[in-house]
Amino acid sequence: xxxxxxxxxxxxxxxxxxxxxxxxxxxxxxxxxxxxxxxxxxxxxxxxxxxxxxxxxxxxxxxxxxxxxxxxxxxxxxxxxxxxxxxxxxxxxxxxxxxxxxxxxxxxxxxxxxxxxxxxxxxxxxxxxxxxxx
Amino acid sequence: xxxxxxxxxxxxxxxxxxxxxxxxxxxxxxxxxxxxxxxxxxxxxxxxxxxxxxxxxxxxxxxxxxxxxxxxxxxxxxxxxxxxxxxxxxxxxxxxxxxxxxxxxxxxxxxxxxxxxxxxxxxxxxxxxxxxxxxxxxxxxxxxxxxxxxxxxxxxxxxxxxxxxx
Numbered sequence: 001x002x003x004x005x006x007x008x009x010x011x012x013x014x015x016x017x018x019x020x021x022x023x024x025x026x027x028x029x030x031x032x033x034x035x036x037x038x039x040x041x042x043x044x045x046x047x048x049x050x051x052x053x054x055x056x057x058x059x060x061x062x063x064x065x066x067x068x069x070x071x072x073x074x075x076x077x078x079x080x081x082x083x084x085x086x087x088x089x090x091x092x093x094x095x096x097x098x099x100x101x102x103x104x105x106x107x108x109x110x111x112x113x114x115x116x117x118x119x120x121x122x123x124x125x126x127x128x129x130x131x132x133x134x
Numbered sequence: 135x136x137x138x139x140x141x142x143x144x145x146x147x148x149x150x151x152x153x154x155x156x157x158x159x160x161x162x163x164x165x166x167x168x169x170x171x172x173x174x175x176x177x178x179x180x181x182x183x184x185x186x187x188x189x190x191x192x193x194x195x196x197x198x199x200x201x202x203x204x205x206x207x208x209x210x211x212x213x214x215x216x217x218x219x220x221x222x223x224x225x226x227x228x229x230x231x232x233x234x235x236x237x238x239x240x241x242x243x244x245x246x247x248x249x250x251x252x253x254x255x256x257x258x259x260x261x262x263x264x265x266x267x268x269x270x271x272x273x274x275x276x277x278x279x280x281x282x283x284x285x286x287x288x289x290x291x292x293x294x295x296x297x298x299x300x
Contacts, residue, residue: 052282055178055217057150058143061284103283129283 001045001066001126004098009040009070012092014085017072024071033071034114038080040090043069049130060132063103067125076118083118090122102126138262140254151176151212152250155240173250176237177222180286182214184251184265186297210267210293212251218276218285237289241271249291264300269293 009019017038024033024041033041046069049062070090074080087109094105104127112119140149152173188205195202225236240247251265273290 053180053217053284053286054142055180056140056142056182057148057177057179059178059217061217103280131284 001099002042002068004096005068005070005093005124006042008093008096008098009042009090012089013040014082014089016080016082017086024069031071034073034117034119037073037075037117039072040086041071043071052129058132062130062132063127064130065104065125065127067123070122070124071119073114073117073119076113076116079118087120090124093124094126099126102128136256136258136260138253138255139257140262147255149179149182149254150250150252151179151182152252153237153240154248154250155235155245174222176216177219178217180215180217182212182251184297185209185211185213208296210295210297211269212249212291212293213273213289215286215288218287223287237271238274241274244270246294247271247291266298266300267293268295 006019006021013019017040019040019042020036022032022041024031024043026032027035033039046067048065048067050065052061052063054060072086072090074083080086091107091109093099094107099105104125106125108123108125110121110123112121139147141147152175154173186208187210188208190203191206192201192203221234221236223237225234225239235243235245239245246268247270248268249266253262253265255262269291271289272292274287276285276287278285
């Protein structure tokens, strides 16, 4: 899922921002996405399975929710002219053909301020059905 | 004490519902059943309930302060929910023209069906009880939703006559 999201971001990135496939690790207690403004970082998949139904002969179905967080920071004093376009573009990742067949697609957006940076976090969650068939 | 503990997915220990189509001639339940009217084990049952509900006749007497009652005939049925498995639910057609009717076909053709419900093994390791009888499939309502994209259906096997416990 992370690779598909990065591919989508690279294909649709708005002017003034760049995409990296580097993980958003922390250097000297400062996350890379805070240190490097206007660069879009993508985390690894976090996967959680929620039981959906089970049968008496051992068959089981679960909803598998995969969540990837996308981070980007920009100057908080003067917001980037393409910031809104960036937000819209990242939200639309749910509509990308790479994610056809998902049963639910949700993106939550949270903004925060770290010193002079406006940090936006996009939590992209996709749900698909998984079965333990014999 | 021997409590009944079916173990899902464990052959011979799990609960099973086995069907045999009656009055079917060459009609089978599924191709996997092997031969004419060989039994079929219904796959992917989520839950099952066995009803053995007696009717009750009540009357009053002038010398009693409470009603008197007596149990009369029972209405027996099995009901539950299952995940639709295509071959067993809809049946198959083979190259030689033999039709396999499946569970939906049993309901659609109102065909009498013999059933055998094995409850599962007991907690003391002994073989559990089996309930057999004859009935008709009804109450199929296949449903699917975006939140739960798996076809499931309730079912009722309305029993004609009594259960036999072995």
